Amino acid sequence: MRLTRRLLLPVLLSVATTATFPFTAVLGAQGTIRPDVDPRIAQLVAAVSQARLQATATTLAGFGTRATLSDTVSTTRGIGAARRWIHGEFTRMSPKLQVSYDRHALAQQGRITRDVELVNVVAVLPGKSARRVYITGHYDTVNSRRPAGADATATAAGAAPSQPLVRPTINNDADAPGANDDGSGTALTMELARVFAESGITFDATLVFVTWAGEEQGLIGSMAHAMALNAAKTVVEANFNNDIVGSSLGGNGIIDGESVKIYSLGPEDSMHRSLARYIQRVAGTYVPSHTIRLMAREDRFGRGSDHSSFAAFDFPAVAFREANENYTRQHSPDDKIEGMDFRYLAQNARVNAAAAASVALAPPAPRVTTAGGTATIGRGPSGYDASLQWAASPGAVAYRIYSRDAWTNDWQKSQVVGNVTQLLLPNVSIDDYVFGVAAIGPDGHESLISAYVSPVRKMTDVLLRK
Numbered sequence: 001m002r003l004t005r006r007l008l009l010p011v012l013l014s015v016a017t018t019a020t021f022p023f024t025a026v027l028g029a030q031g032t033i034r035p036d037v038d039p040r041i042a043q044l045v046a047a048v049s050q051a052r053l054q055a056t057a058t059t060l061a062g063f064g065t066r067a068t069l070s071d072t073v074s075t076t077r078g079i080g081a082a083r084r085w086i087h088g089e090f091t092r093m094s095p096k097l098q099v100s101y102d103r104h105a106l107a108q109q110g111r112i113t114r115d116v117e118l119v120n121v122v123a124v125l126p127g128k129s130a131r132r133v134y135i136t137g138h139y140d141t142v143n144s145r146r147p148a149g150a151d152a153t154a155t156a157a158g159a160a161p162s163q164p165l166v167r168p169t170i171n172n173d174a175d176a177p178g179a180n181d182d183g184s185g186t187a188l189t190m191e192l193a194r195v196f197a198e199s200g201i202t203f204d205a206t207l208v209f210v211t212w213a214g215e216e217q218g219l220i221g222s223m224a225h226a227m228a229l230n231a232a233k234t235v236v237e238a239n240f241n242n243d244i245v246g247s248s249l250g251g252n253g254i255i256d257g258e259s260v261k262i263y264s265l266g267p268e269d270s271m272h273r274s275l276a277r278y279i280q281r282v283a284g285t286y287v288p289s290h291t292i293r294l295m296a297r298e299d300r301f302g303r304g305s306d307h308s309s310f311a312a313f314d315f316p317a318v319a320f321r322e323a324n325e326n327y328t329r330q331h332s333p334d335d336k337i338e339g340m341d342f343r344y345l346a347q348n349a350r351v352n353a354a355a356a357a358s359v360a361l362a363p364p365a366p367r368v369t370t371a372g373g374t375a376t377i378g379r380g381p382s383g384y385d386a387s388l389q390w391a392a393s394p395g396a397v398a399y400r401i402y403s404r405d406a407w408t409n410d411w412q413k414s415q416v417v418g419n420v421t422q423l424l425l426p427n428v429s430i431d432d433y434v435f436g437v438a439a440i441g442p443d444g445h446e447s448l449i450s451a452y453v454s455p456v457r458k459m460t461d462v463l464l465r466k
């Protein structure tokens with residue numbers, strides 16, 4: 001996000017005198033007023049094309065099925081044709097994109113009912129640094145409806161017909177157009193690859209656009225990828241995962257084309273929640289007509305998506321979901337283009353674009369723990385102050401300190417401090433407030449907020465006399 005502040009304030013300040021978000025003006029390095037909106041990001045957001053999103057989703061649905069275990073030889077039907085088309089589209093968009101297949105030779109396991117080569121399609125837009133910001137959706141689909149005449153006992157116990165389970169009896173060649181699940185997230189990912197590559201902006205972070213396979217078999221493609229990232233010690237700043245984001249008409253008849261849900265794994269001060277709050281703030285600046293509904297849970301009941309593969313390795317990750325889903329259409333031959341609202345999908349793409357661009361232009365989030373994981377916060381020399389320390393973020397010119405009452409779940413006060421790595425707040429109890437720190441880059445872009453987290457107490461066994 002673009003920040004609004006005088007950049008060089010005294011290092012010492014009192015929480016009681018800090019201002020509240022949002023602000024309205026900023027002083028840049030030259031002392032001139034800098035608006036909240038970075039015109040480069042505004043231009044990038046404006047470049048999102050509803051028509052292209054529609055064309056892309058229509059082509060994806062036209063492959064008939066994109067099931068992970070479907071045909072890979074046909075040029076017109078099945079997951080092989082789909083991934084070759086996605087790869088070709090990424091390649092045609094811009095020479096700046098490094099396009100590749102991310103291949104994983106899978107053994108039969110779980111819902112993968114035979115050995116198969118699983119292939120994610122990846123487009124990388126290199127930044128000044130190697131740390132990565134991911135925008136993702138899954139291009140595989142599933143038709144989990146049992147064939148006519150199949151044993152109905154599986155649903156007799158009261159499970160909804162739309163219950164999204166992939167059964168072993170599944171027909172991988174049956175129609176599964178997946179226009180919305182997840183043609184919507186795939187089209188969004190591809191559209192953002194185009195607008196980011198064409199933006200002319202040199203981002204600090206490297207942007208990675210991935211369309212996953214194997215999501216419907218248990219997030220297999222994203223998990224294989226995240227495992228490799230973790231093994232390579234790759235730094236991942238954020239994962240914007242989009243799964244079912246293209247319809248404004250719920251199965252219950254309620255229409256909402258003006259809001260989107262963002263799911264994130266807790267606890268409250270996890271970096272996943274930090275990312276979710278960040279997106280909400282940035283959207284308020286660049287896409288104010290769209291409402292962001294933060295969901296304090298990893299996902300819907302009994303459902304999942306690829307953000308969880310990233311969260312499993314502590315890579316900050318969220319999932320975007322449309323406001324009102326139509327469960328009946330999902331995982332069926334009825335997930336067609338006719339059920340889509342591309343004006344709505346375009347709005348969700350703009351929110352992704354604005355927030356991902358902001359993260360990618362900002363310095364990394366400051367580290368607020370020791371190497372051993374202990375929060376670098378204390379009570380200061382007096383024993384009654386708040387003493388905050390953090391590691392310097394490369395490229396930062398200032399930091400913003402956030403605070404809130406310890407019972408609330410979103411930041412209430414903030415204050416910009418200079419290019420320092422510690423702060424003493426006299427007579428402020430670290431037990432009464434939660435504190436966080438964000439890094440600010442030379443252009444005013446701010447990182448995610450790293451919070452000082454009180455660790456869960458480790459209990460000891462009580463020894464009883466025999």
Ligand SMILES: [Zn+2]
Pocket residue numbers: 138181182215243244305
């Ligand atoms: Zn999905």
